[in-house]
Amino acid sequence: MTLSLAAGIAYGGYWAVGSAAVESSVNSALERMRASGQADYSEVSLAGFPSRFDLTISDPALRTSDGIAEWRAPFLQLLALSYRPNHLIVVWPHEQDVTIGPETISVTSEDMRANLDIEAGVALALDRTIFVSKAVGLASKAGWRLDLDEARFATQRASEDGLSHRAGIEILRATPSPDLRALIDPEGALPPTADWAKLDAVIGFDRPIDRFVTEAGGPRLTDIQVKEISFGWGELRLDGEGEVLVDADGVPEGRITFRAREWRKMVQLAVAAGALRAEIAPTIENGLERLAIAGGSEEVLALPLVFANGRMSLGPLPLGPAPRF
Numbered sequence: 001m002t003l004s005l006a007a008g009i010a011y012g013g014y015w016a017v018g019s020a021a022v023e024s025s026v027n028s029a030l031e032r033m034r035a036s037g038q039a040d041y042s043e044v045s046l047a048g049f050p051s052r053f054d055l056t057i058s059d060p061a062l063r064t065s066d067g068i069a070e071w072r073a074p075f076l077q078l079l080a081l082s083y084r085p086n087h088l089i090v091v092w093p094h095e096q097d098v099t100i101g102p103e104t105i106s107v108t109s110e111d112m113r114a115n116l117d118i119e120a121g122v123a124l125a126l127d128r129t130i131f132v133s134k135a136v137g138l139a140s141k142a143g144w145r146l147d148l149d150e151a152r153f154a155t156q157r158a159s160e161d162g163l164s165h166r167a168g169i170e171i172l173r174a175t176p177s178p179d180l181r182a183l184i185d186p187e188g189a190l191p192p193t194a195d196w197a198k199l200d201a202v203i204g205f206d207r208p209i210d211r212f213v214t215e216a217g218g219p220r221l222t223d224i225q226v227k228e229i230s231f232g233w234g235e236l237r238l239d240g241e242g243e244v245l246v247d248a249d250g251v252p253e254g255r256i257t258f259r260a261r262e263w264r265k266m267v268q269l270a271v272a273a274g275a276l277r278a279e280i281a282p283t284i285e286n287g288l289e290r291l292a293i294a295g296g297s298e299e300v301l302a303l304p305l306v307f308a309n310g311r312m313s314l315g316p317l318p319l320g321p322a323p324r325f
Contacts, residue, residue, distance in 0.1 A: 110135035125210040145177035162208035194233035237261040250324040252307040263301040
């Protein structure tokens with residue numbers, strides 16, 4: 001009994017010390033971000049004695065340094081077993097708000113959570129993540145809505161130095177609201193629900209993703225190796241692969257080659273949506289047909305999305321300035 005009592009007291013002391021360290025670290029990180037204008041919150045609380053660290057951040061808000069994008073929620077929970085603190089479960093509320101420029105989107109979900117494995121050590125570097133969200137609804141203040149059956153996101157460290165991570169994104173069954181559908185497919189040529197969208201890529205950064213990230217200003221993107229990107233909606237099929245390097249100024253250089261099946265229907269959709277003038281559509285279609293034949297198949301059109309000299313183009317079509325990363 002004496003040993004059991006001593007063990008209980010020791011474990012209780014471990015939880016008290018550990019919980020104080022966790023709460024202090026989170027408060028310090030949030031205060032640094034608040035001081036820089038990138039975060040806000042109302043309270044941090046910790047529960048779960050004796051076997052868990054259940055940390056709740058009330059009224060969290062995150063925003064980009066330029067103020068263009070912001071995320072807000074009533075709470076965010078970080079859960080961990082006290083004997084395995086480097087494995088975290090992140091739980092989001094059923095309702096959140098995301099603002100990008102003038103657009104505010106309300107995000108609802110049946111369940112949204114992620115598992116994070118953090119490498120043991122002083123730096124607490126990210127090893128892997130698994131994010132799953134079910135029955136997701138995206139409702140814009142402008143009136144449109146998009147419903148997703150399921151969204152998945154996963155990463156895994158792809159190099160010993162932690163500078164590259166393999167990332168996968170998968171969206172299953174996306175259903176646009178009637179007003180959004182009218183913009184994309186005004187003639188109703190496609191099924192009401194898109195089947196899937198997938199991305200498999202290896203992403204490189206200039207520094208590891210660890211607890212020092214916020215102090216250093218965040219990791220800078222250096223390269224993206226797209227192993228697979230694909231999209232399916234009814235008869236439409238699009239897939240691609242390629243590599244893009246990003247210089248110190250955030251300017252991308254490289255290409256991703258896309259292959260489109262039923263590409264003629266894509267031209268028809270562009271005309272119906274008003275993105276392509278009907279009078280020039282036959283000329284565009286003839287030109288694309290020649291490109292498809294030159295590529296070896298009249299039914300499959302291969303076009304590179306090229307990033308060069310700060311601009312981007314899709315095959316022979318200029319698209320304008322390239323995004324900065």
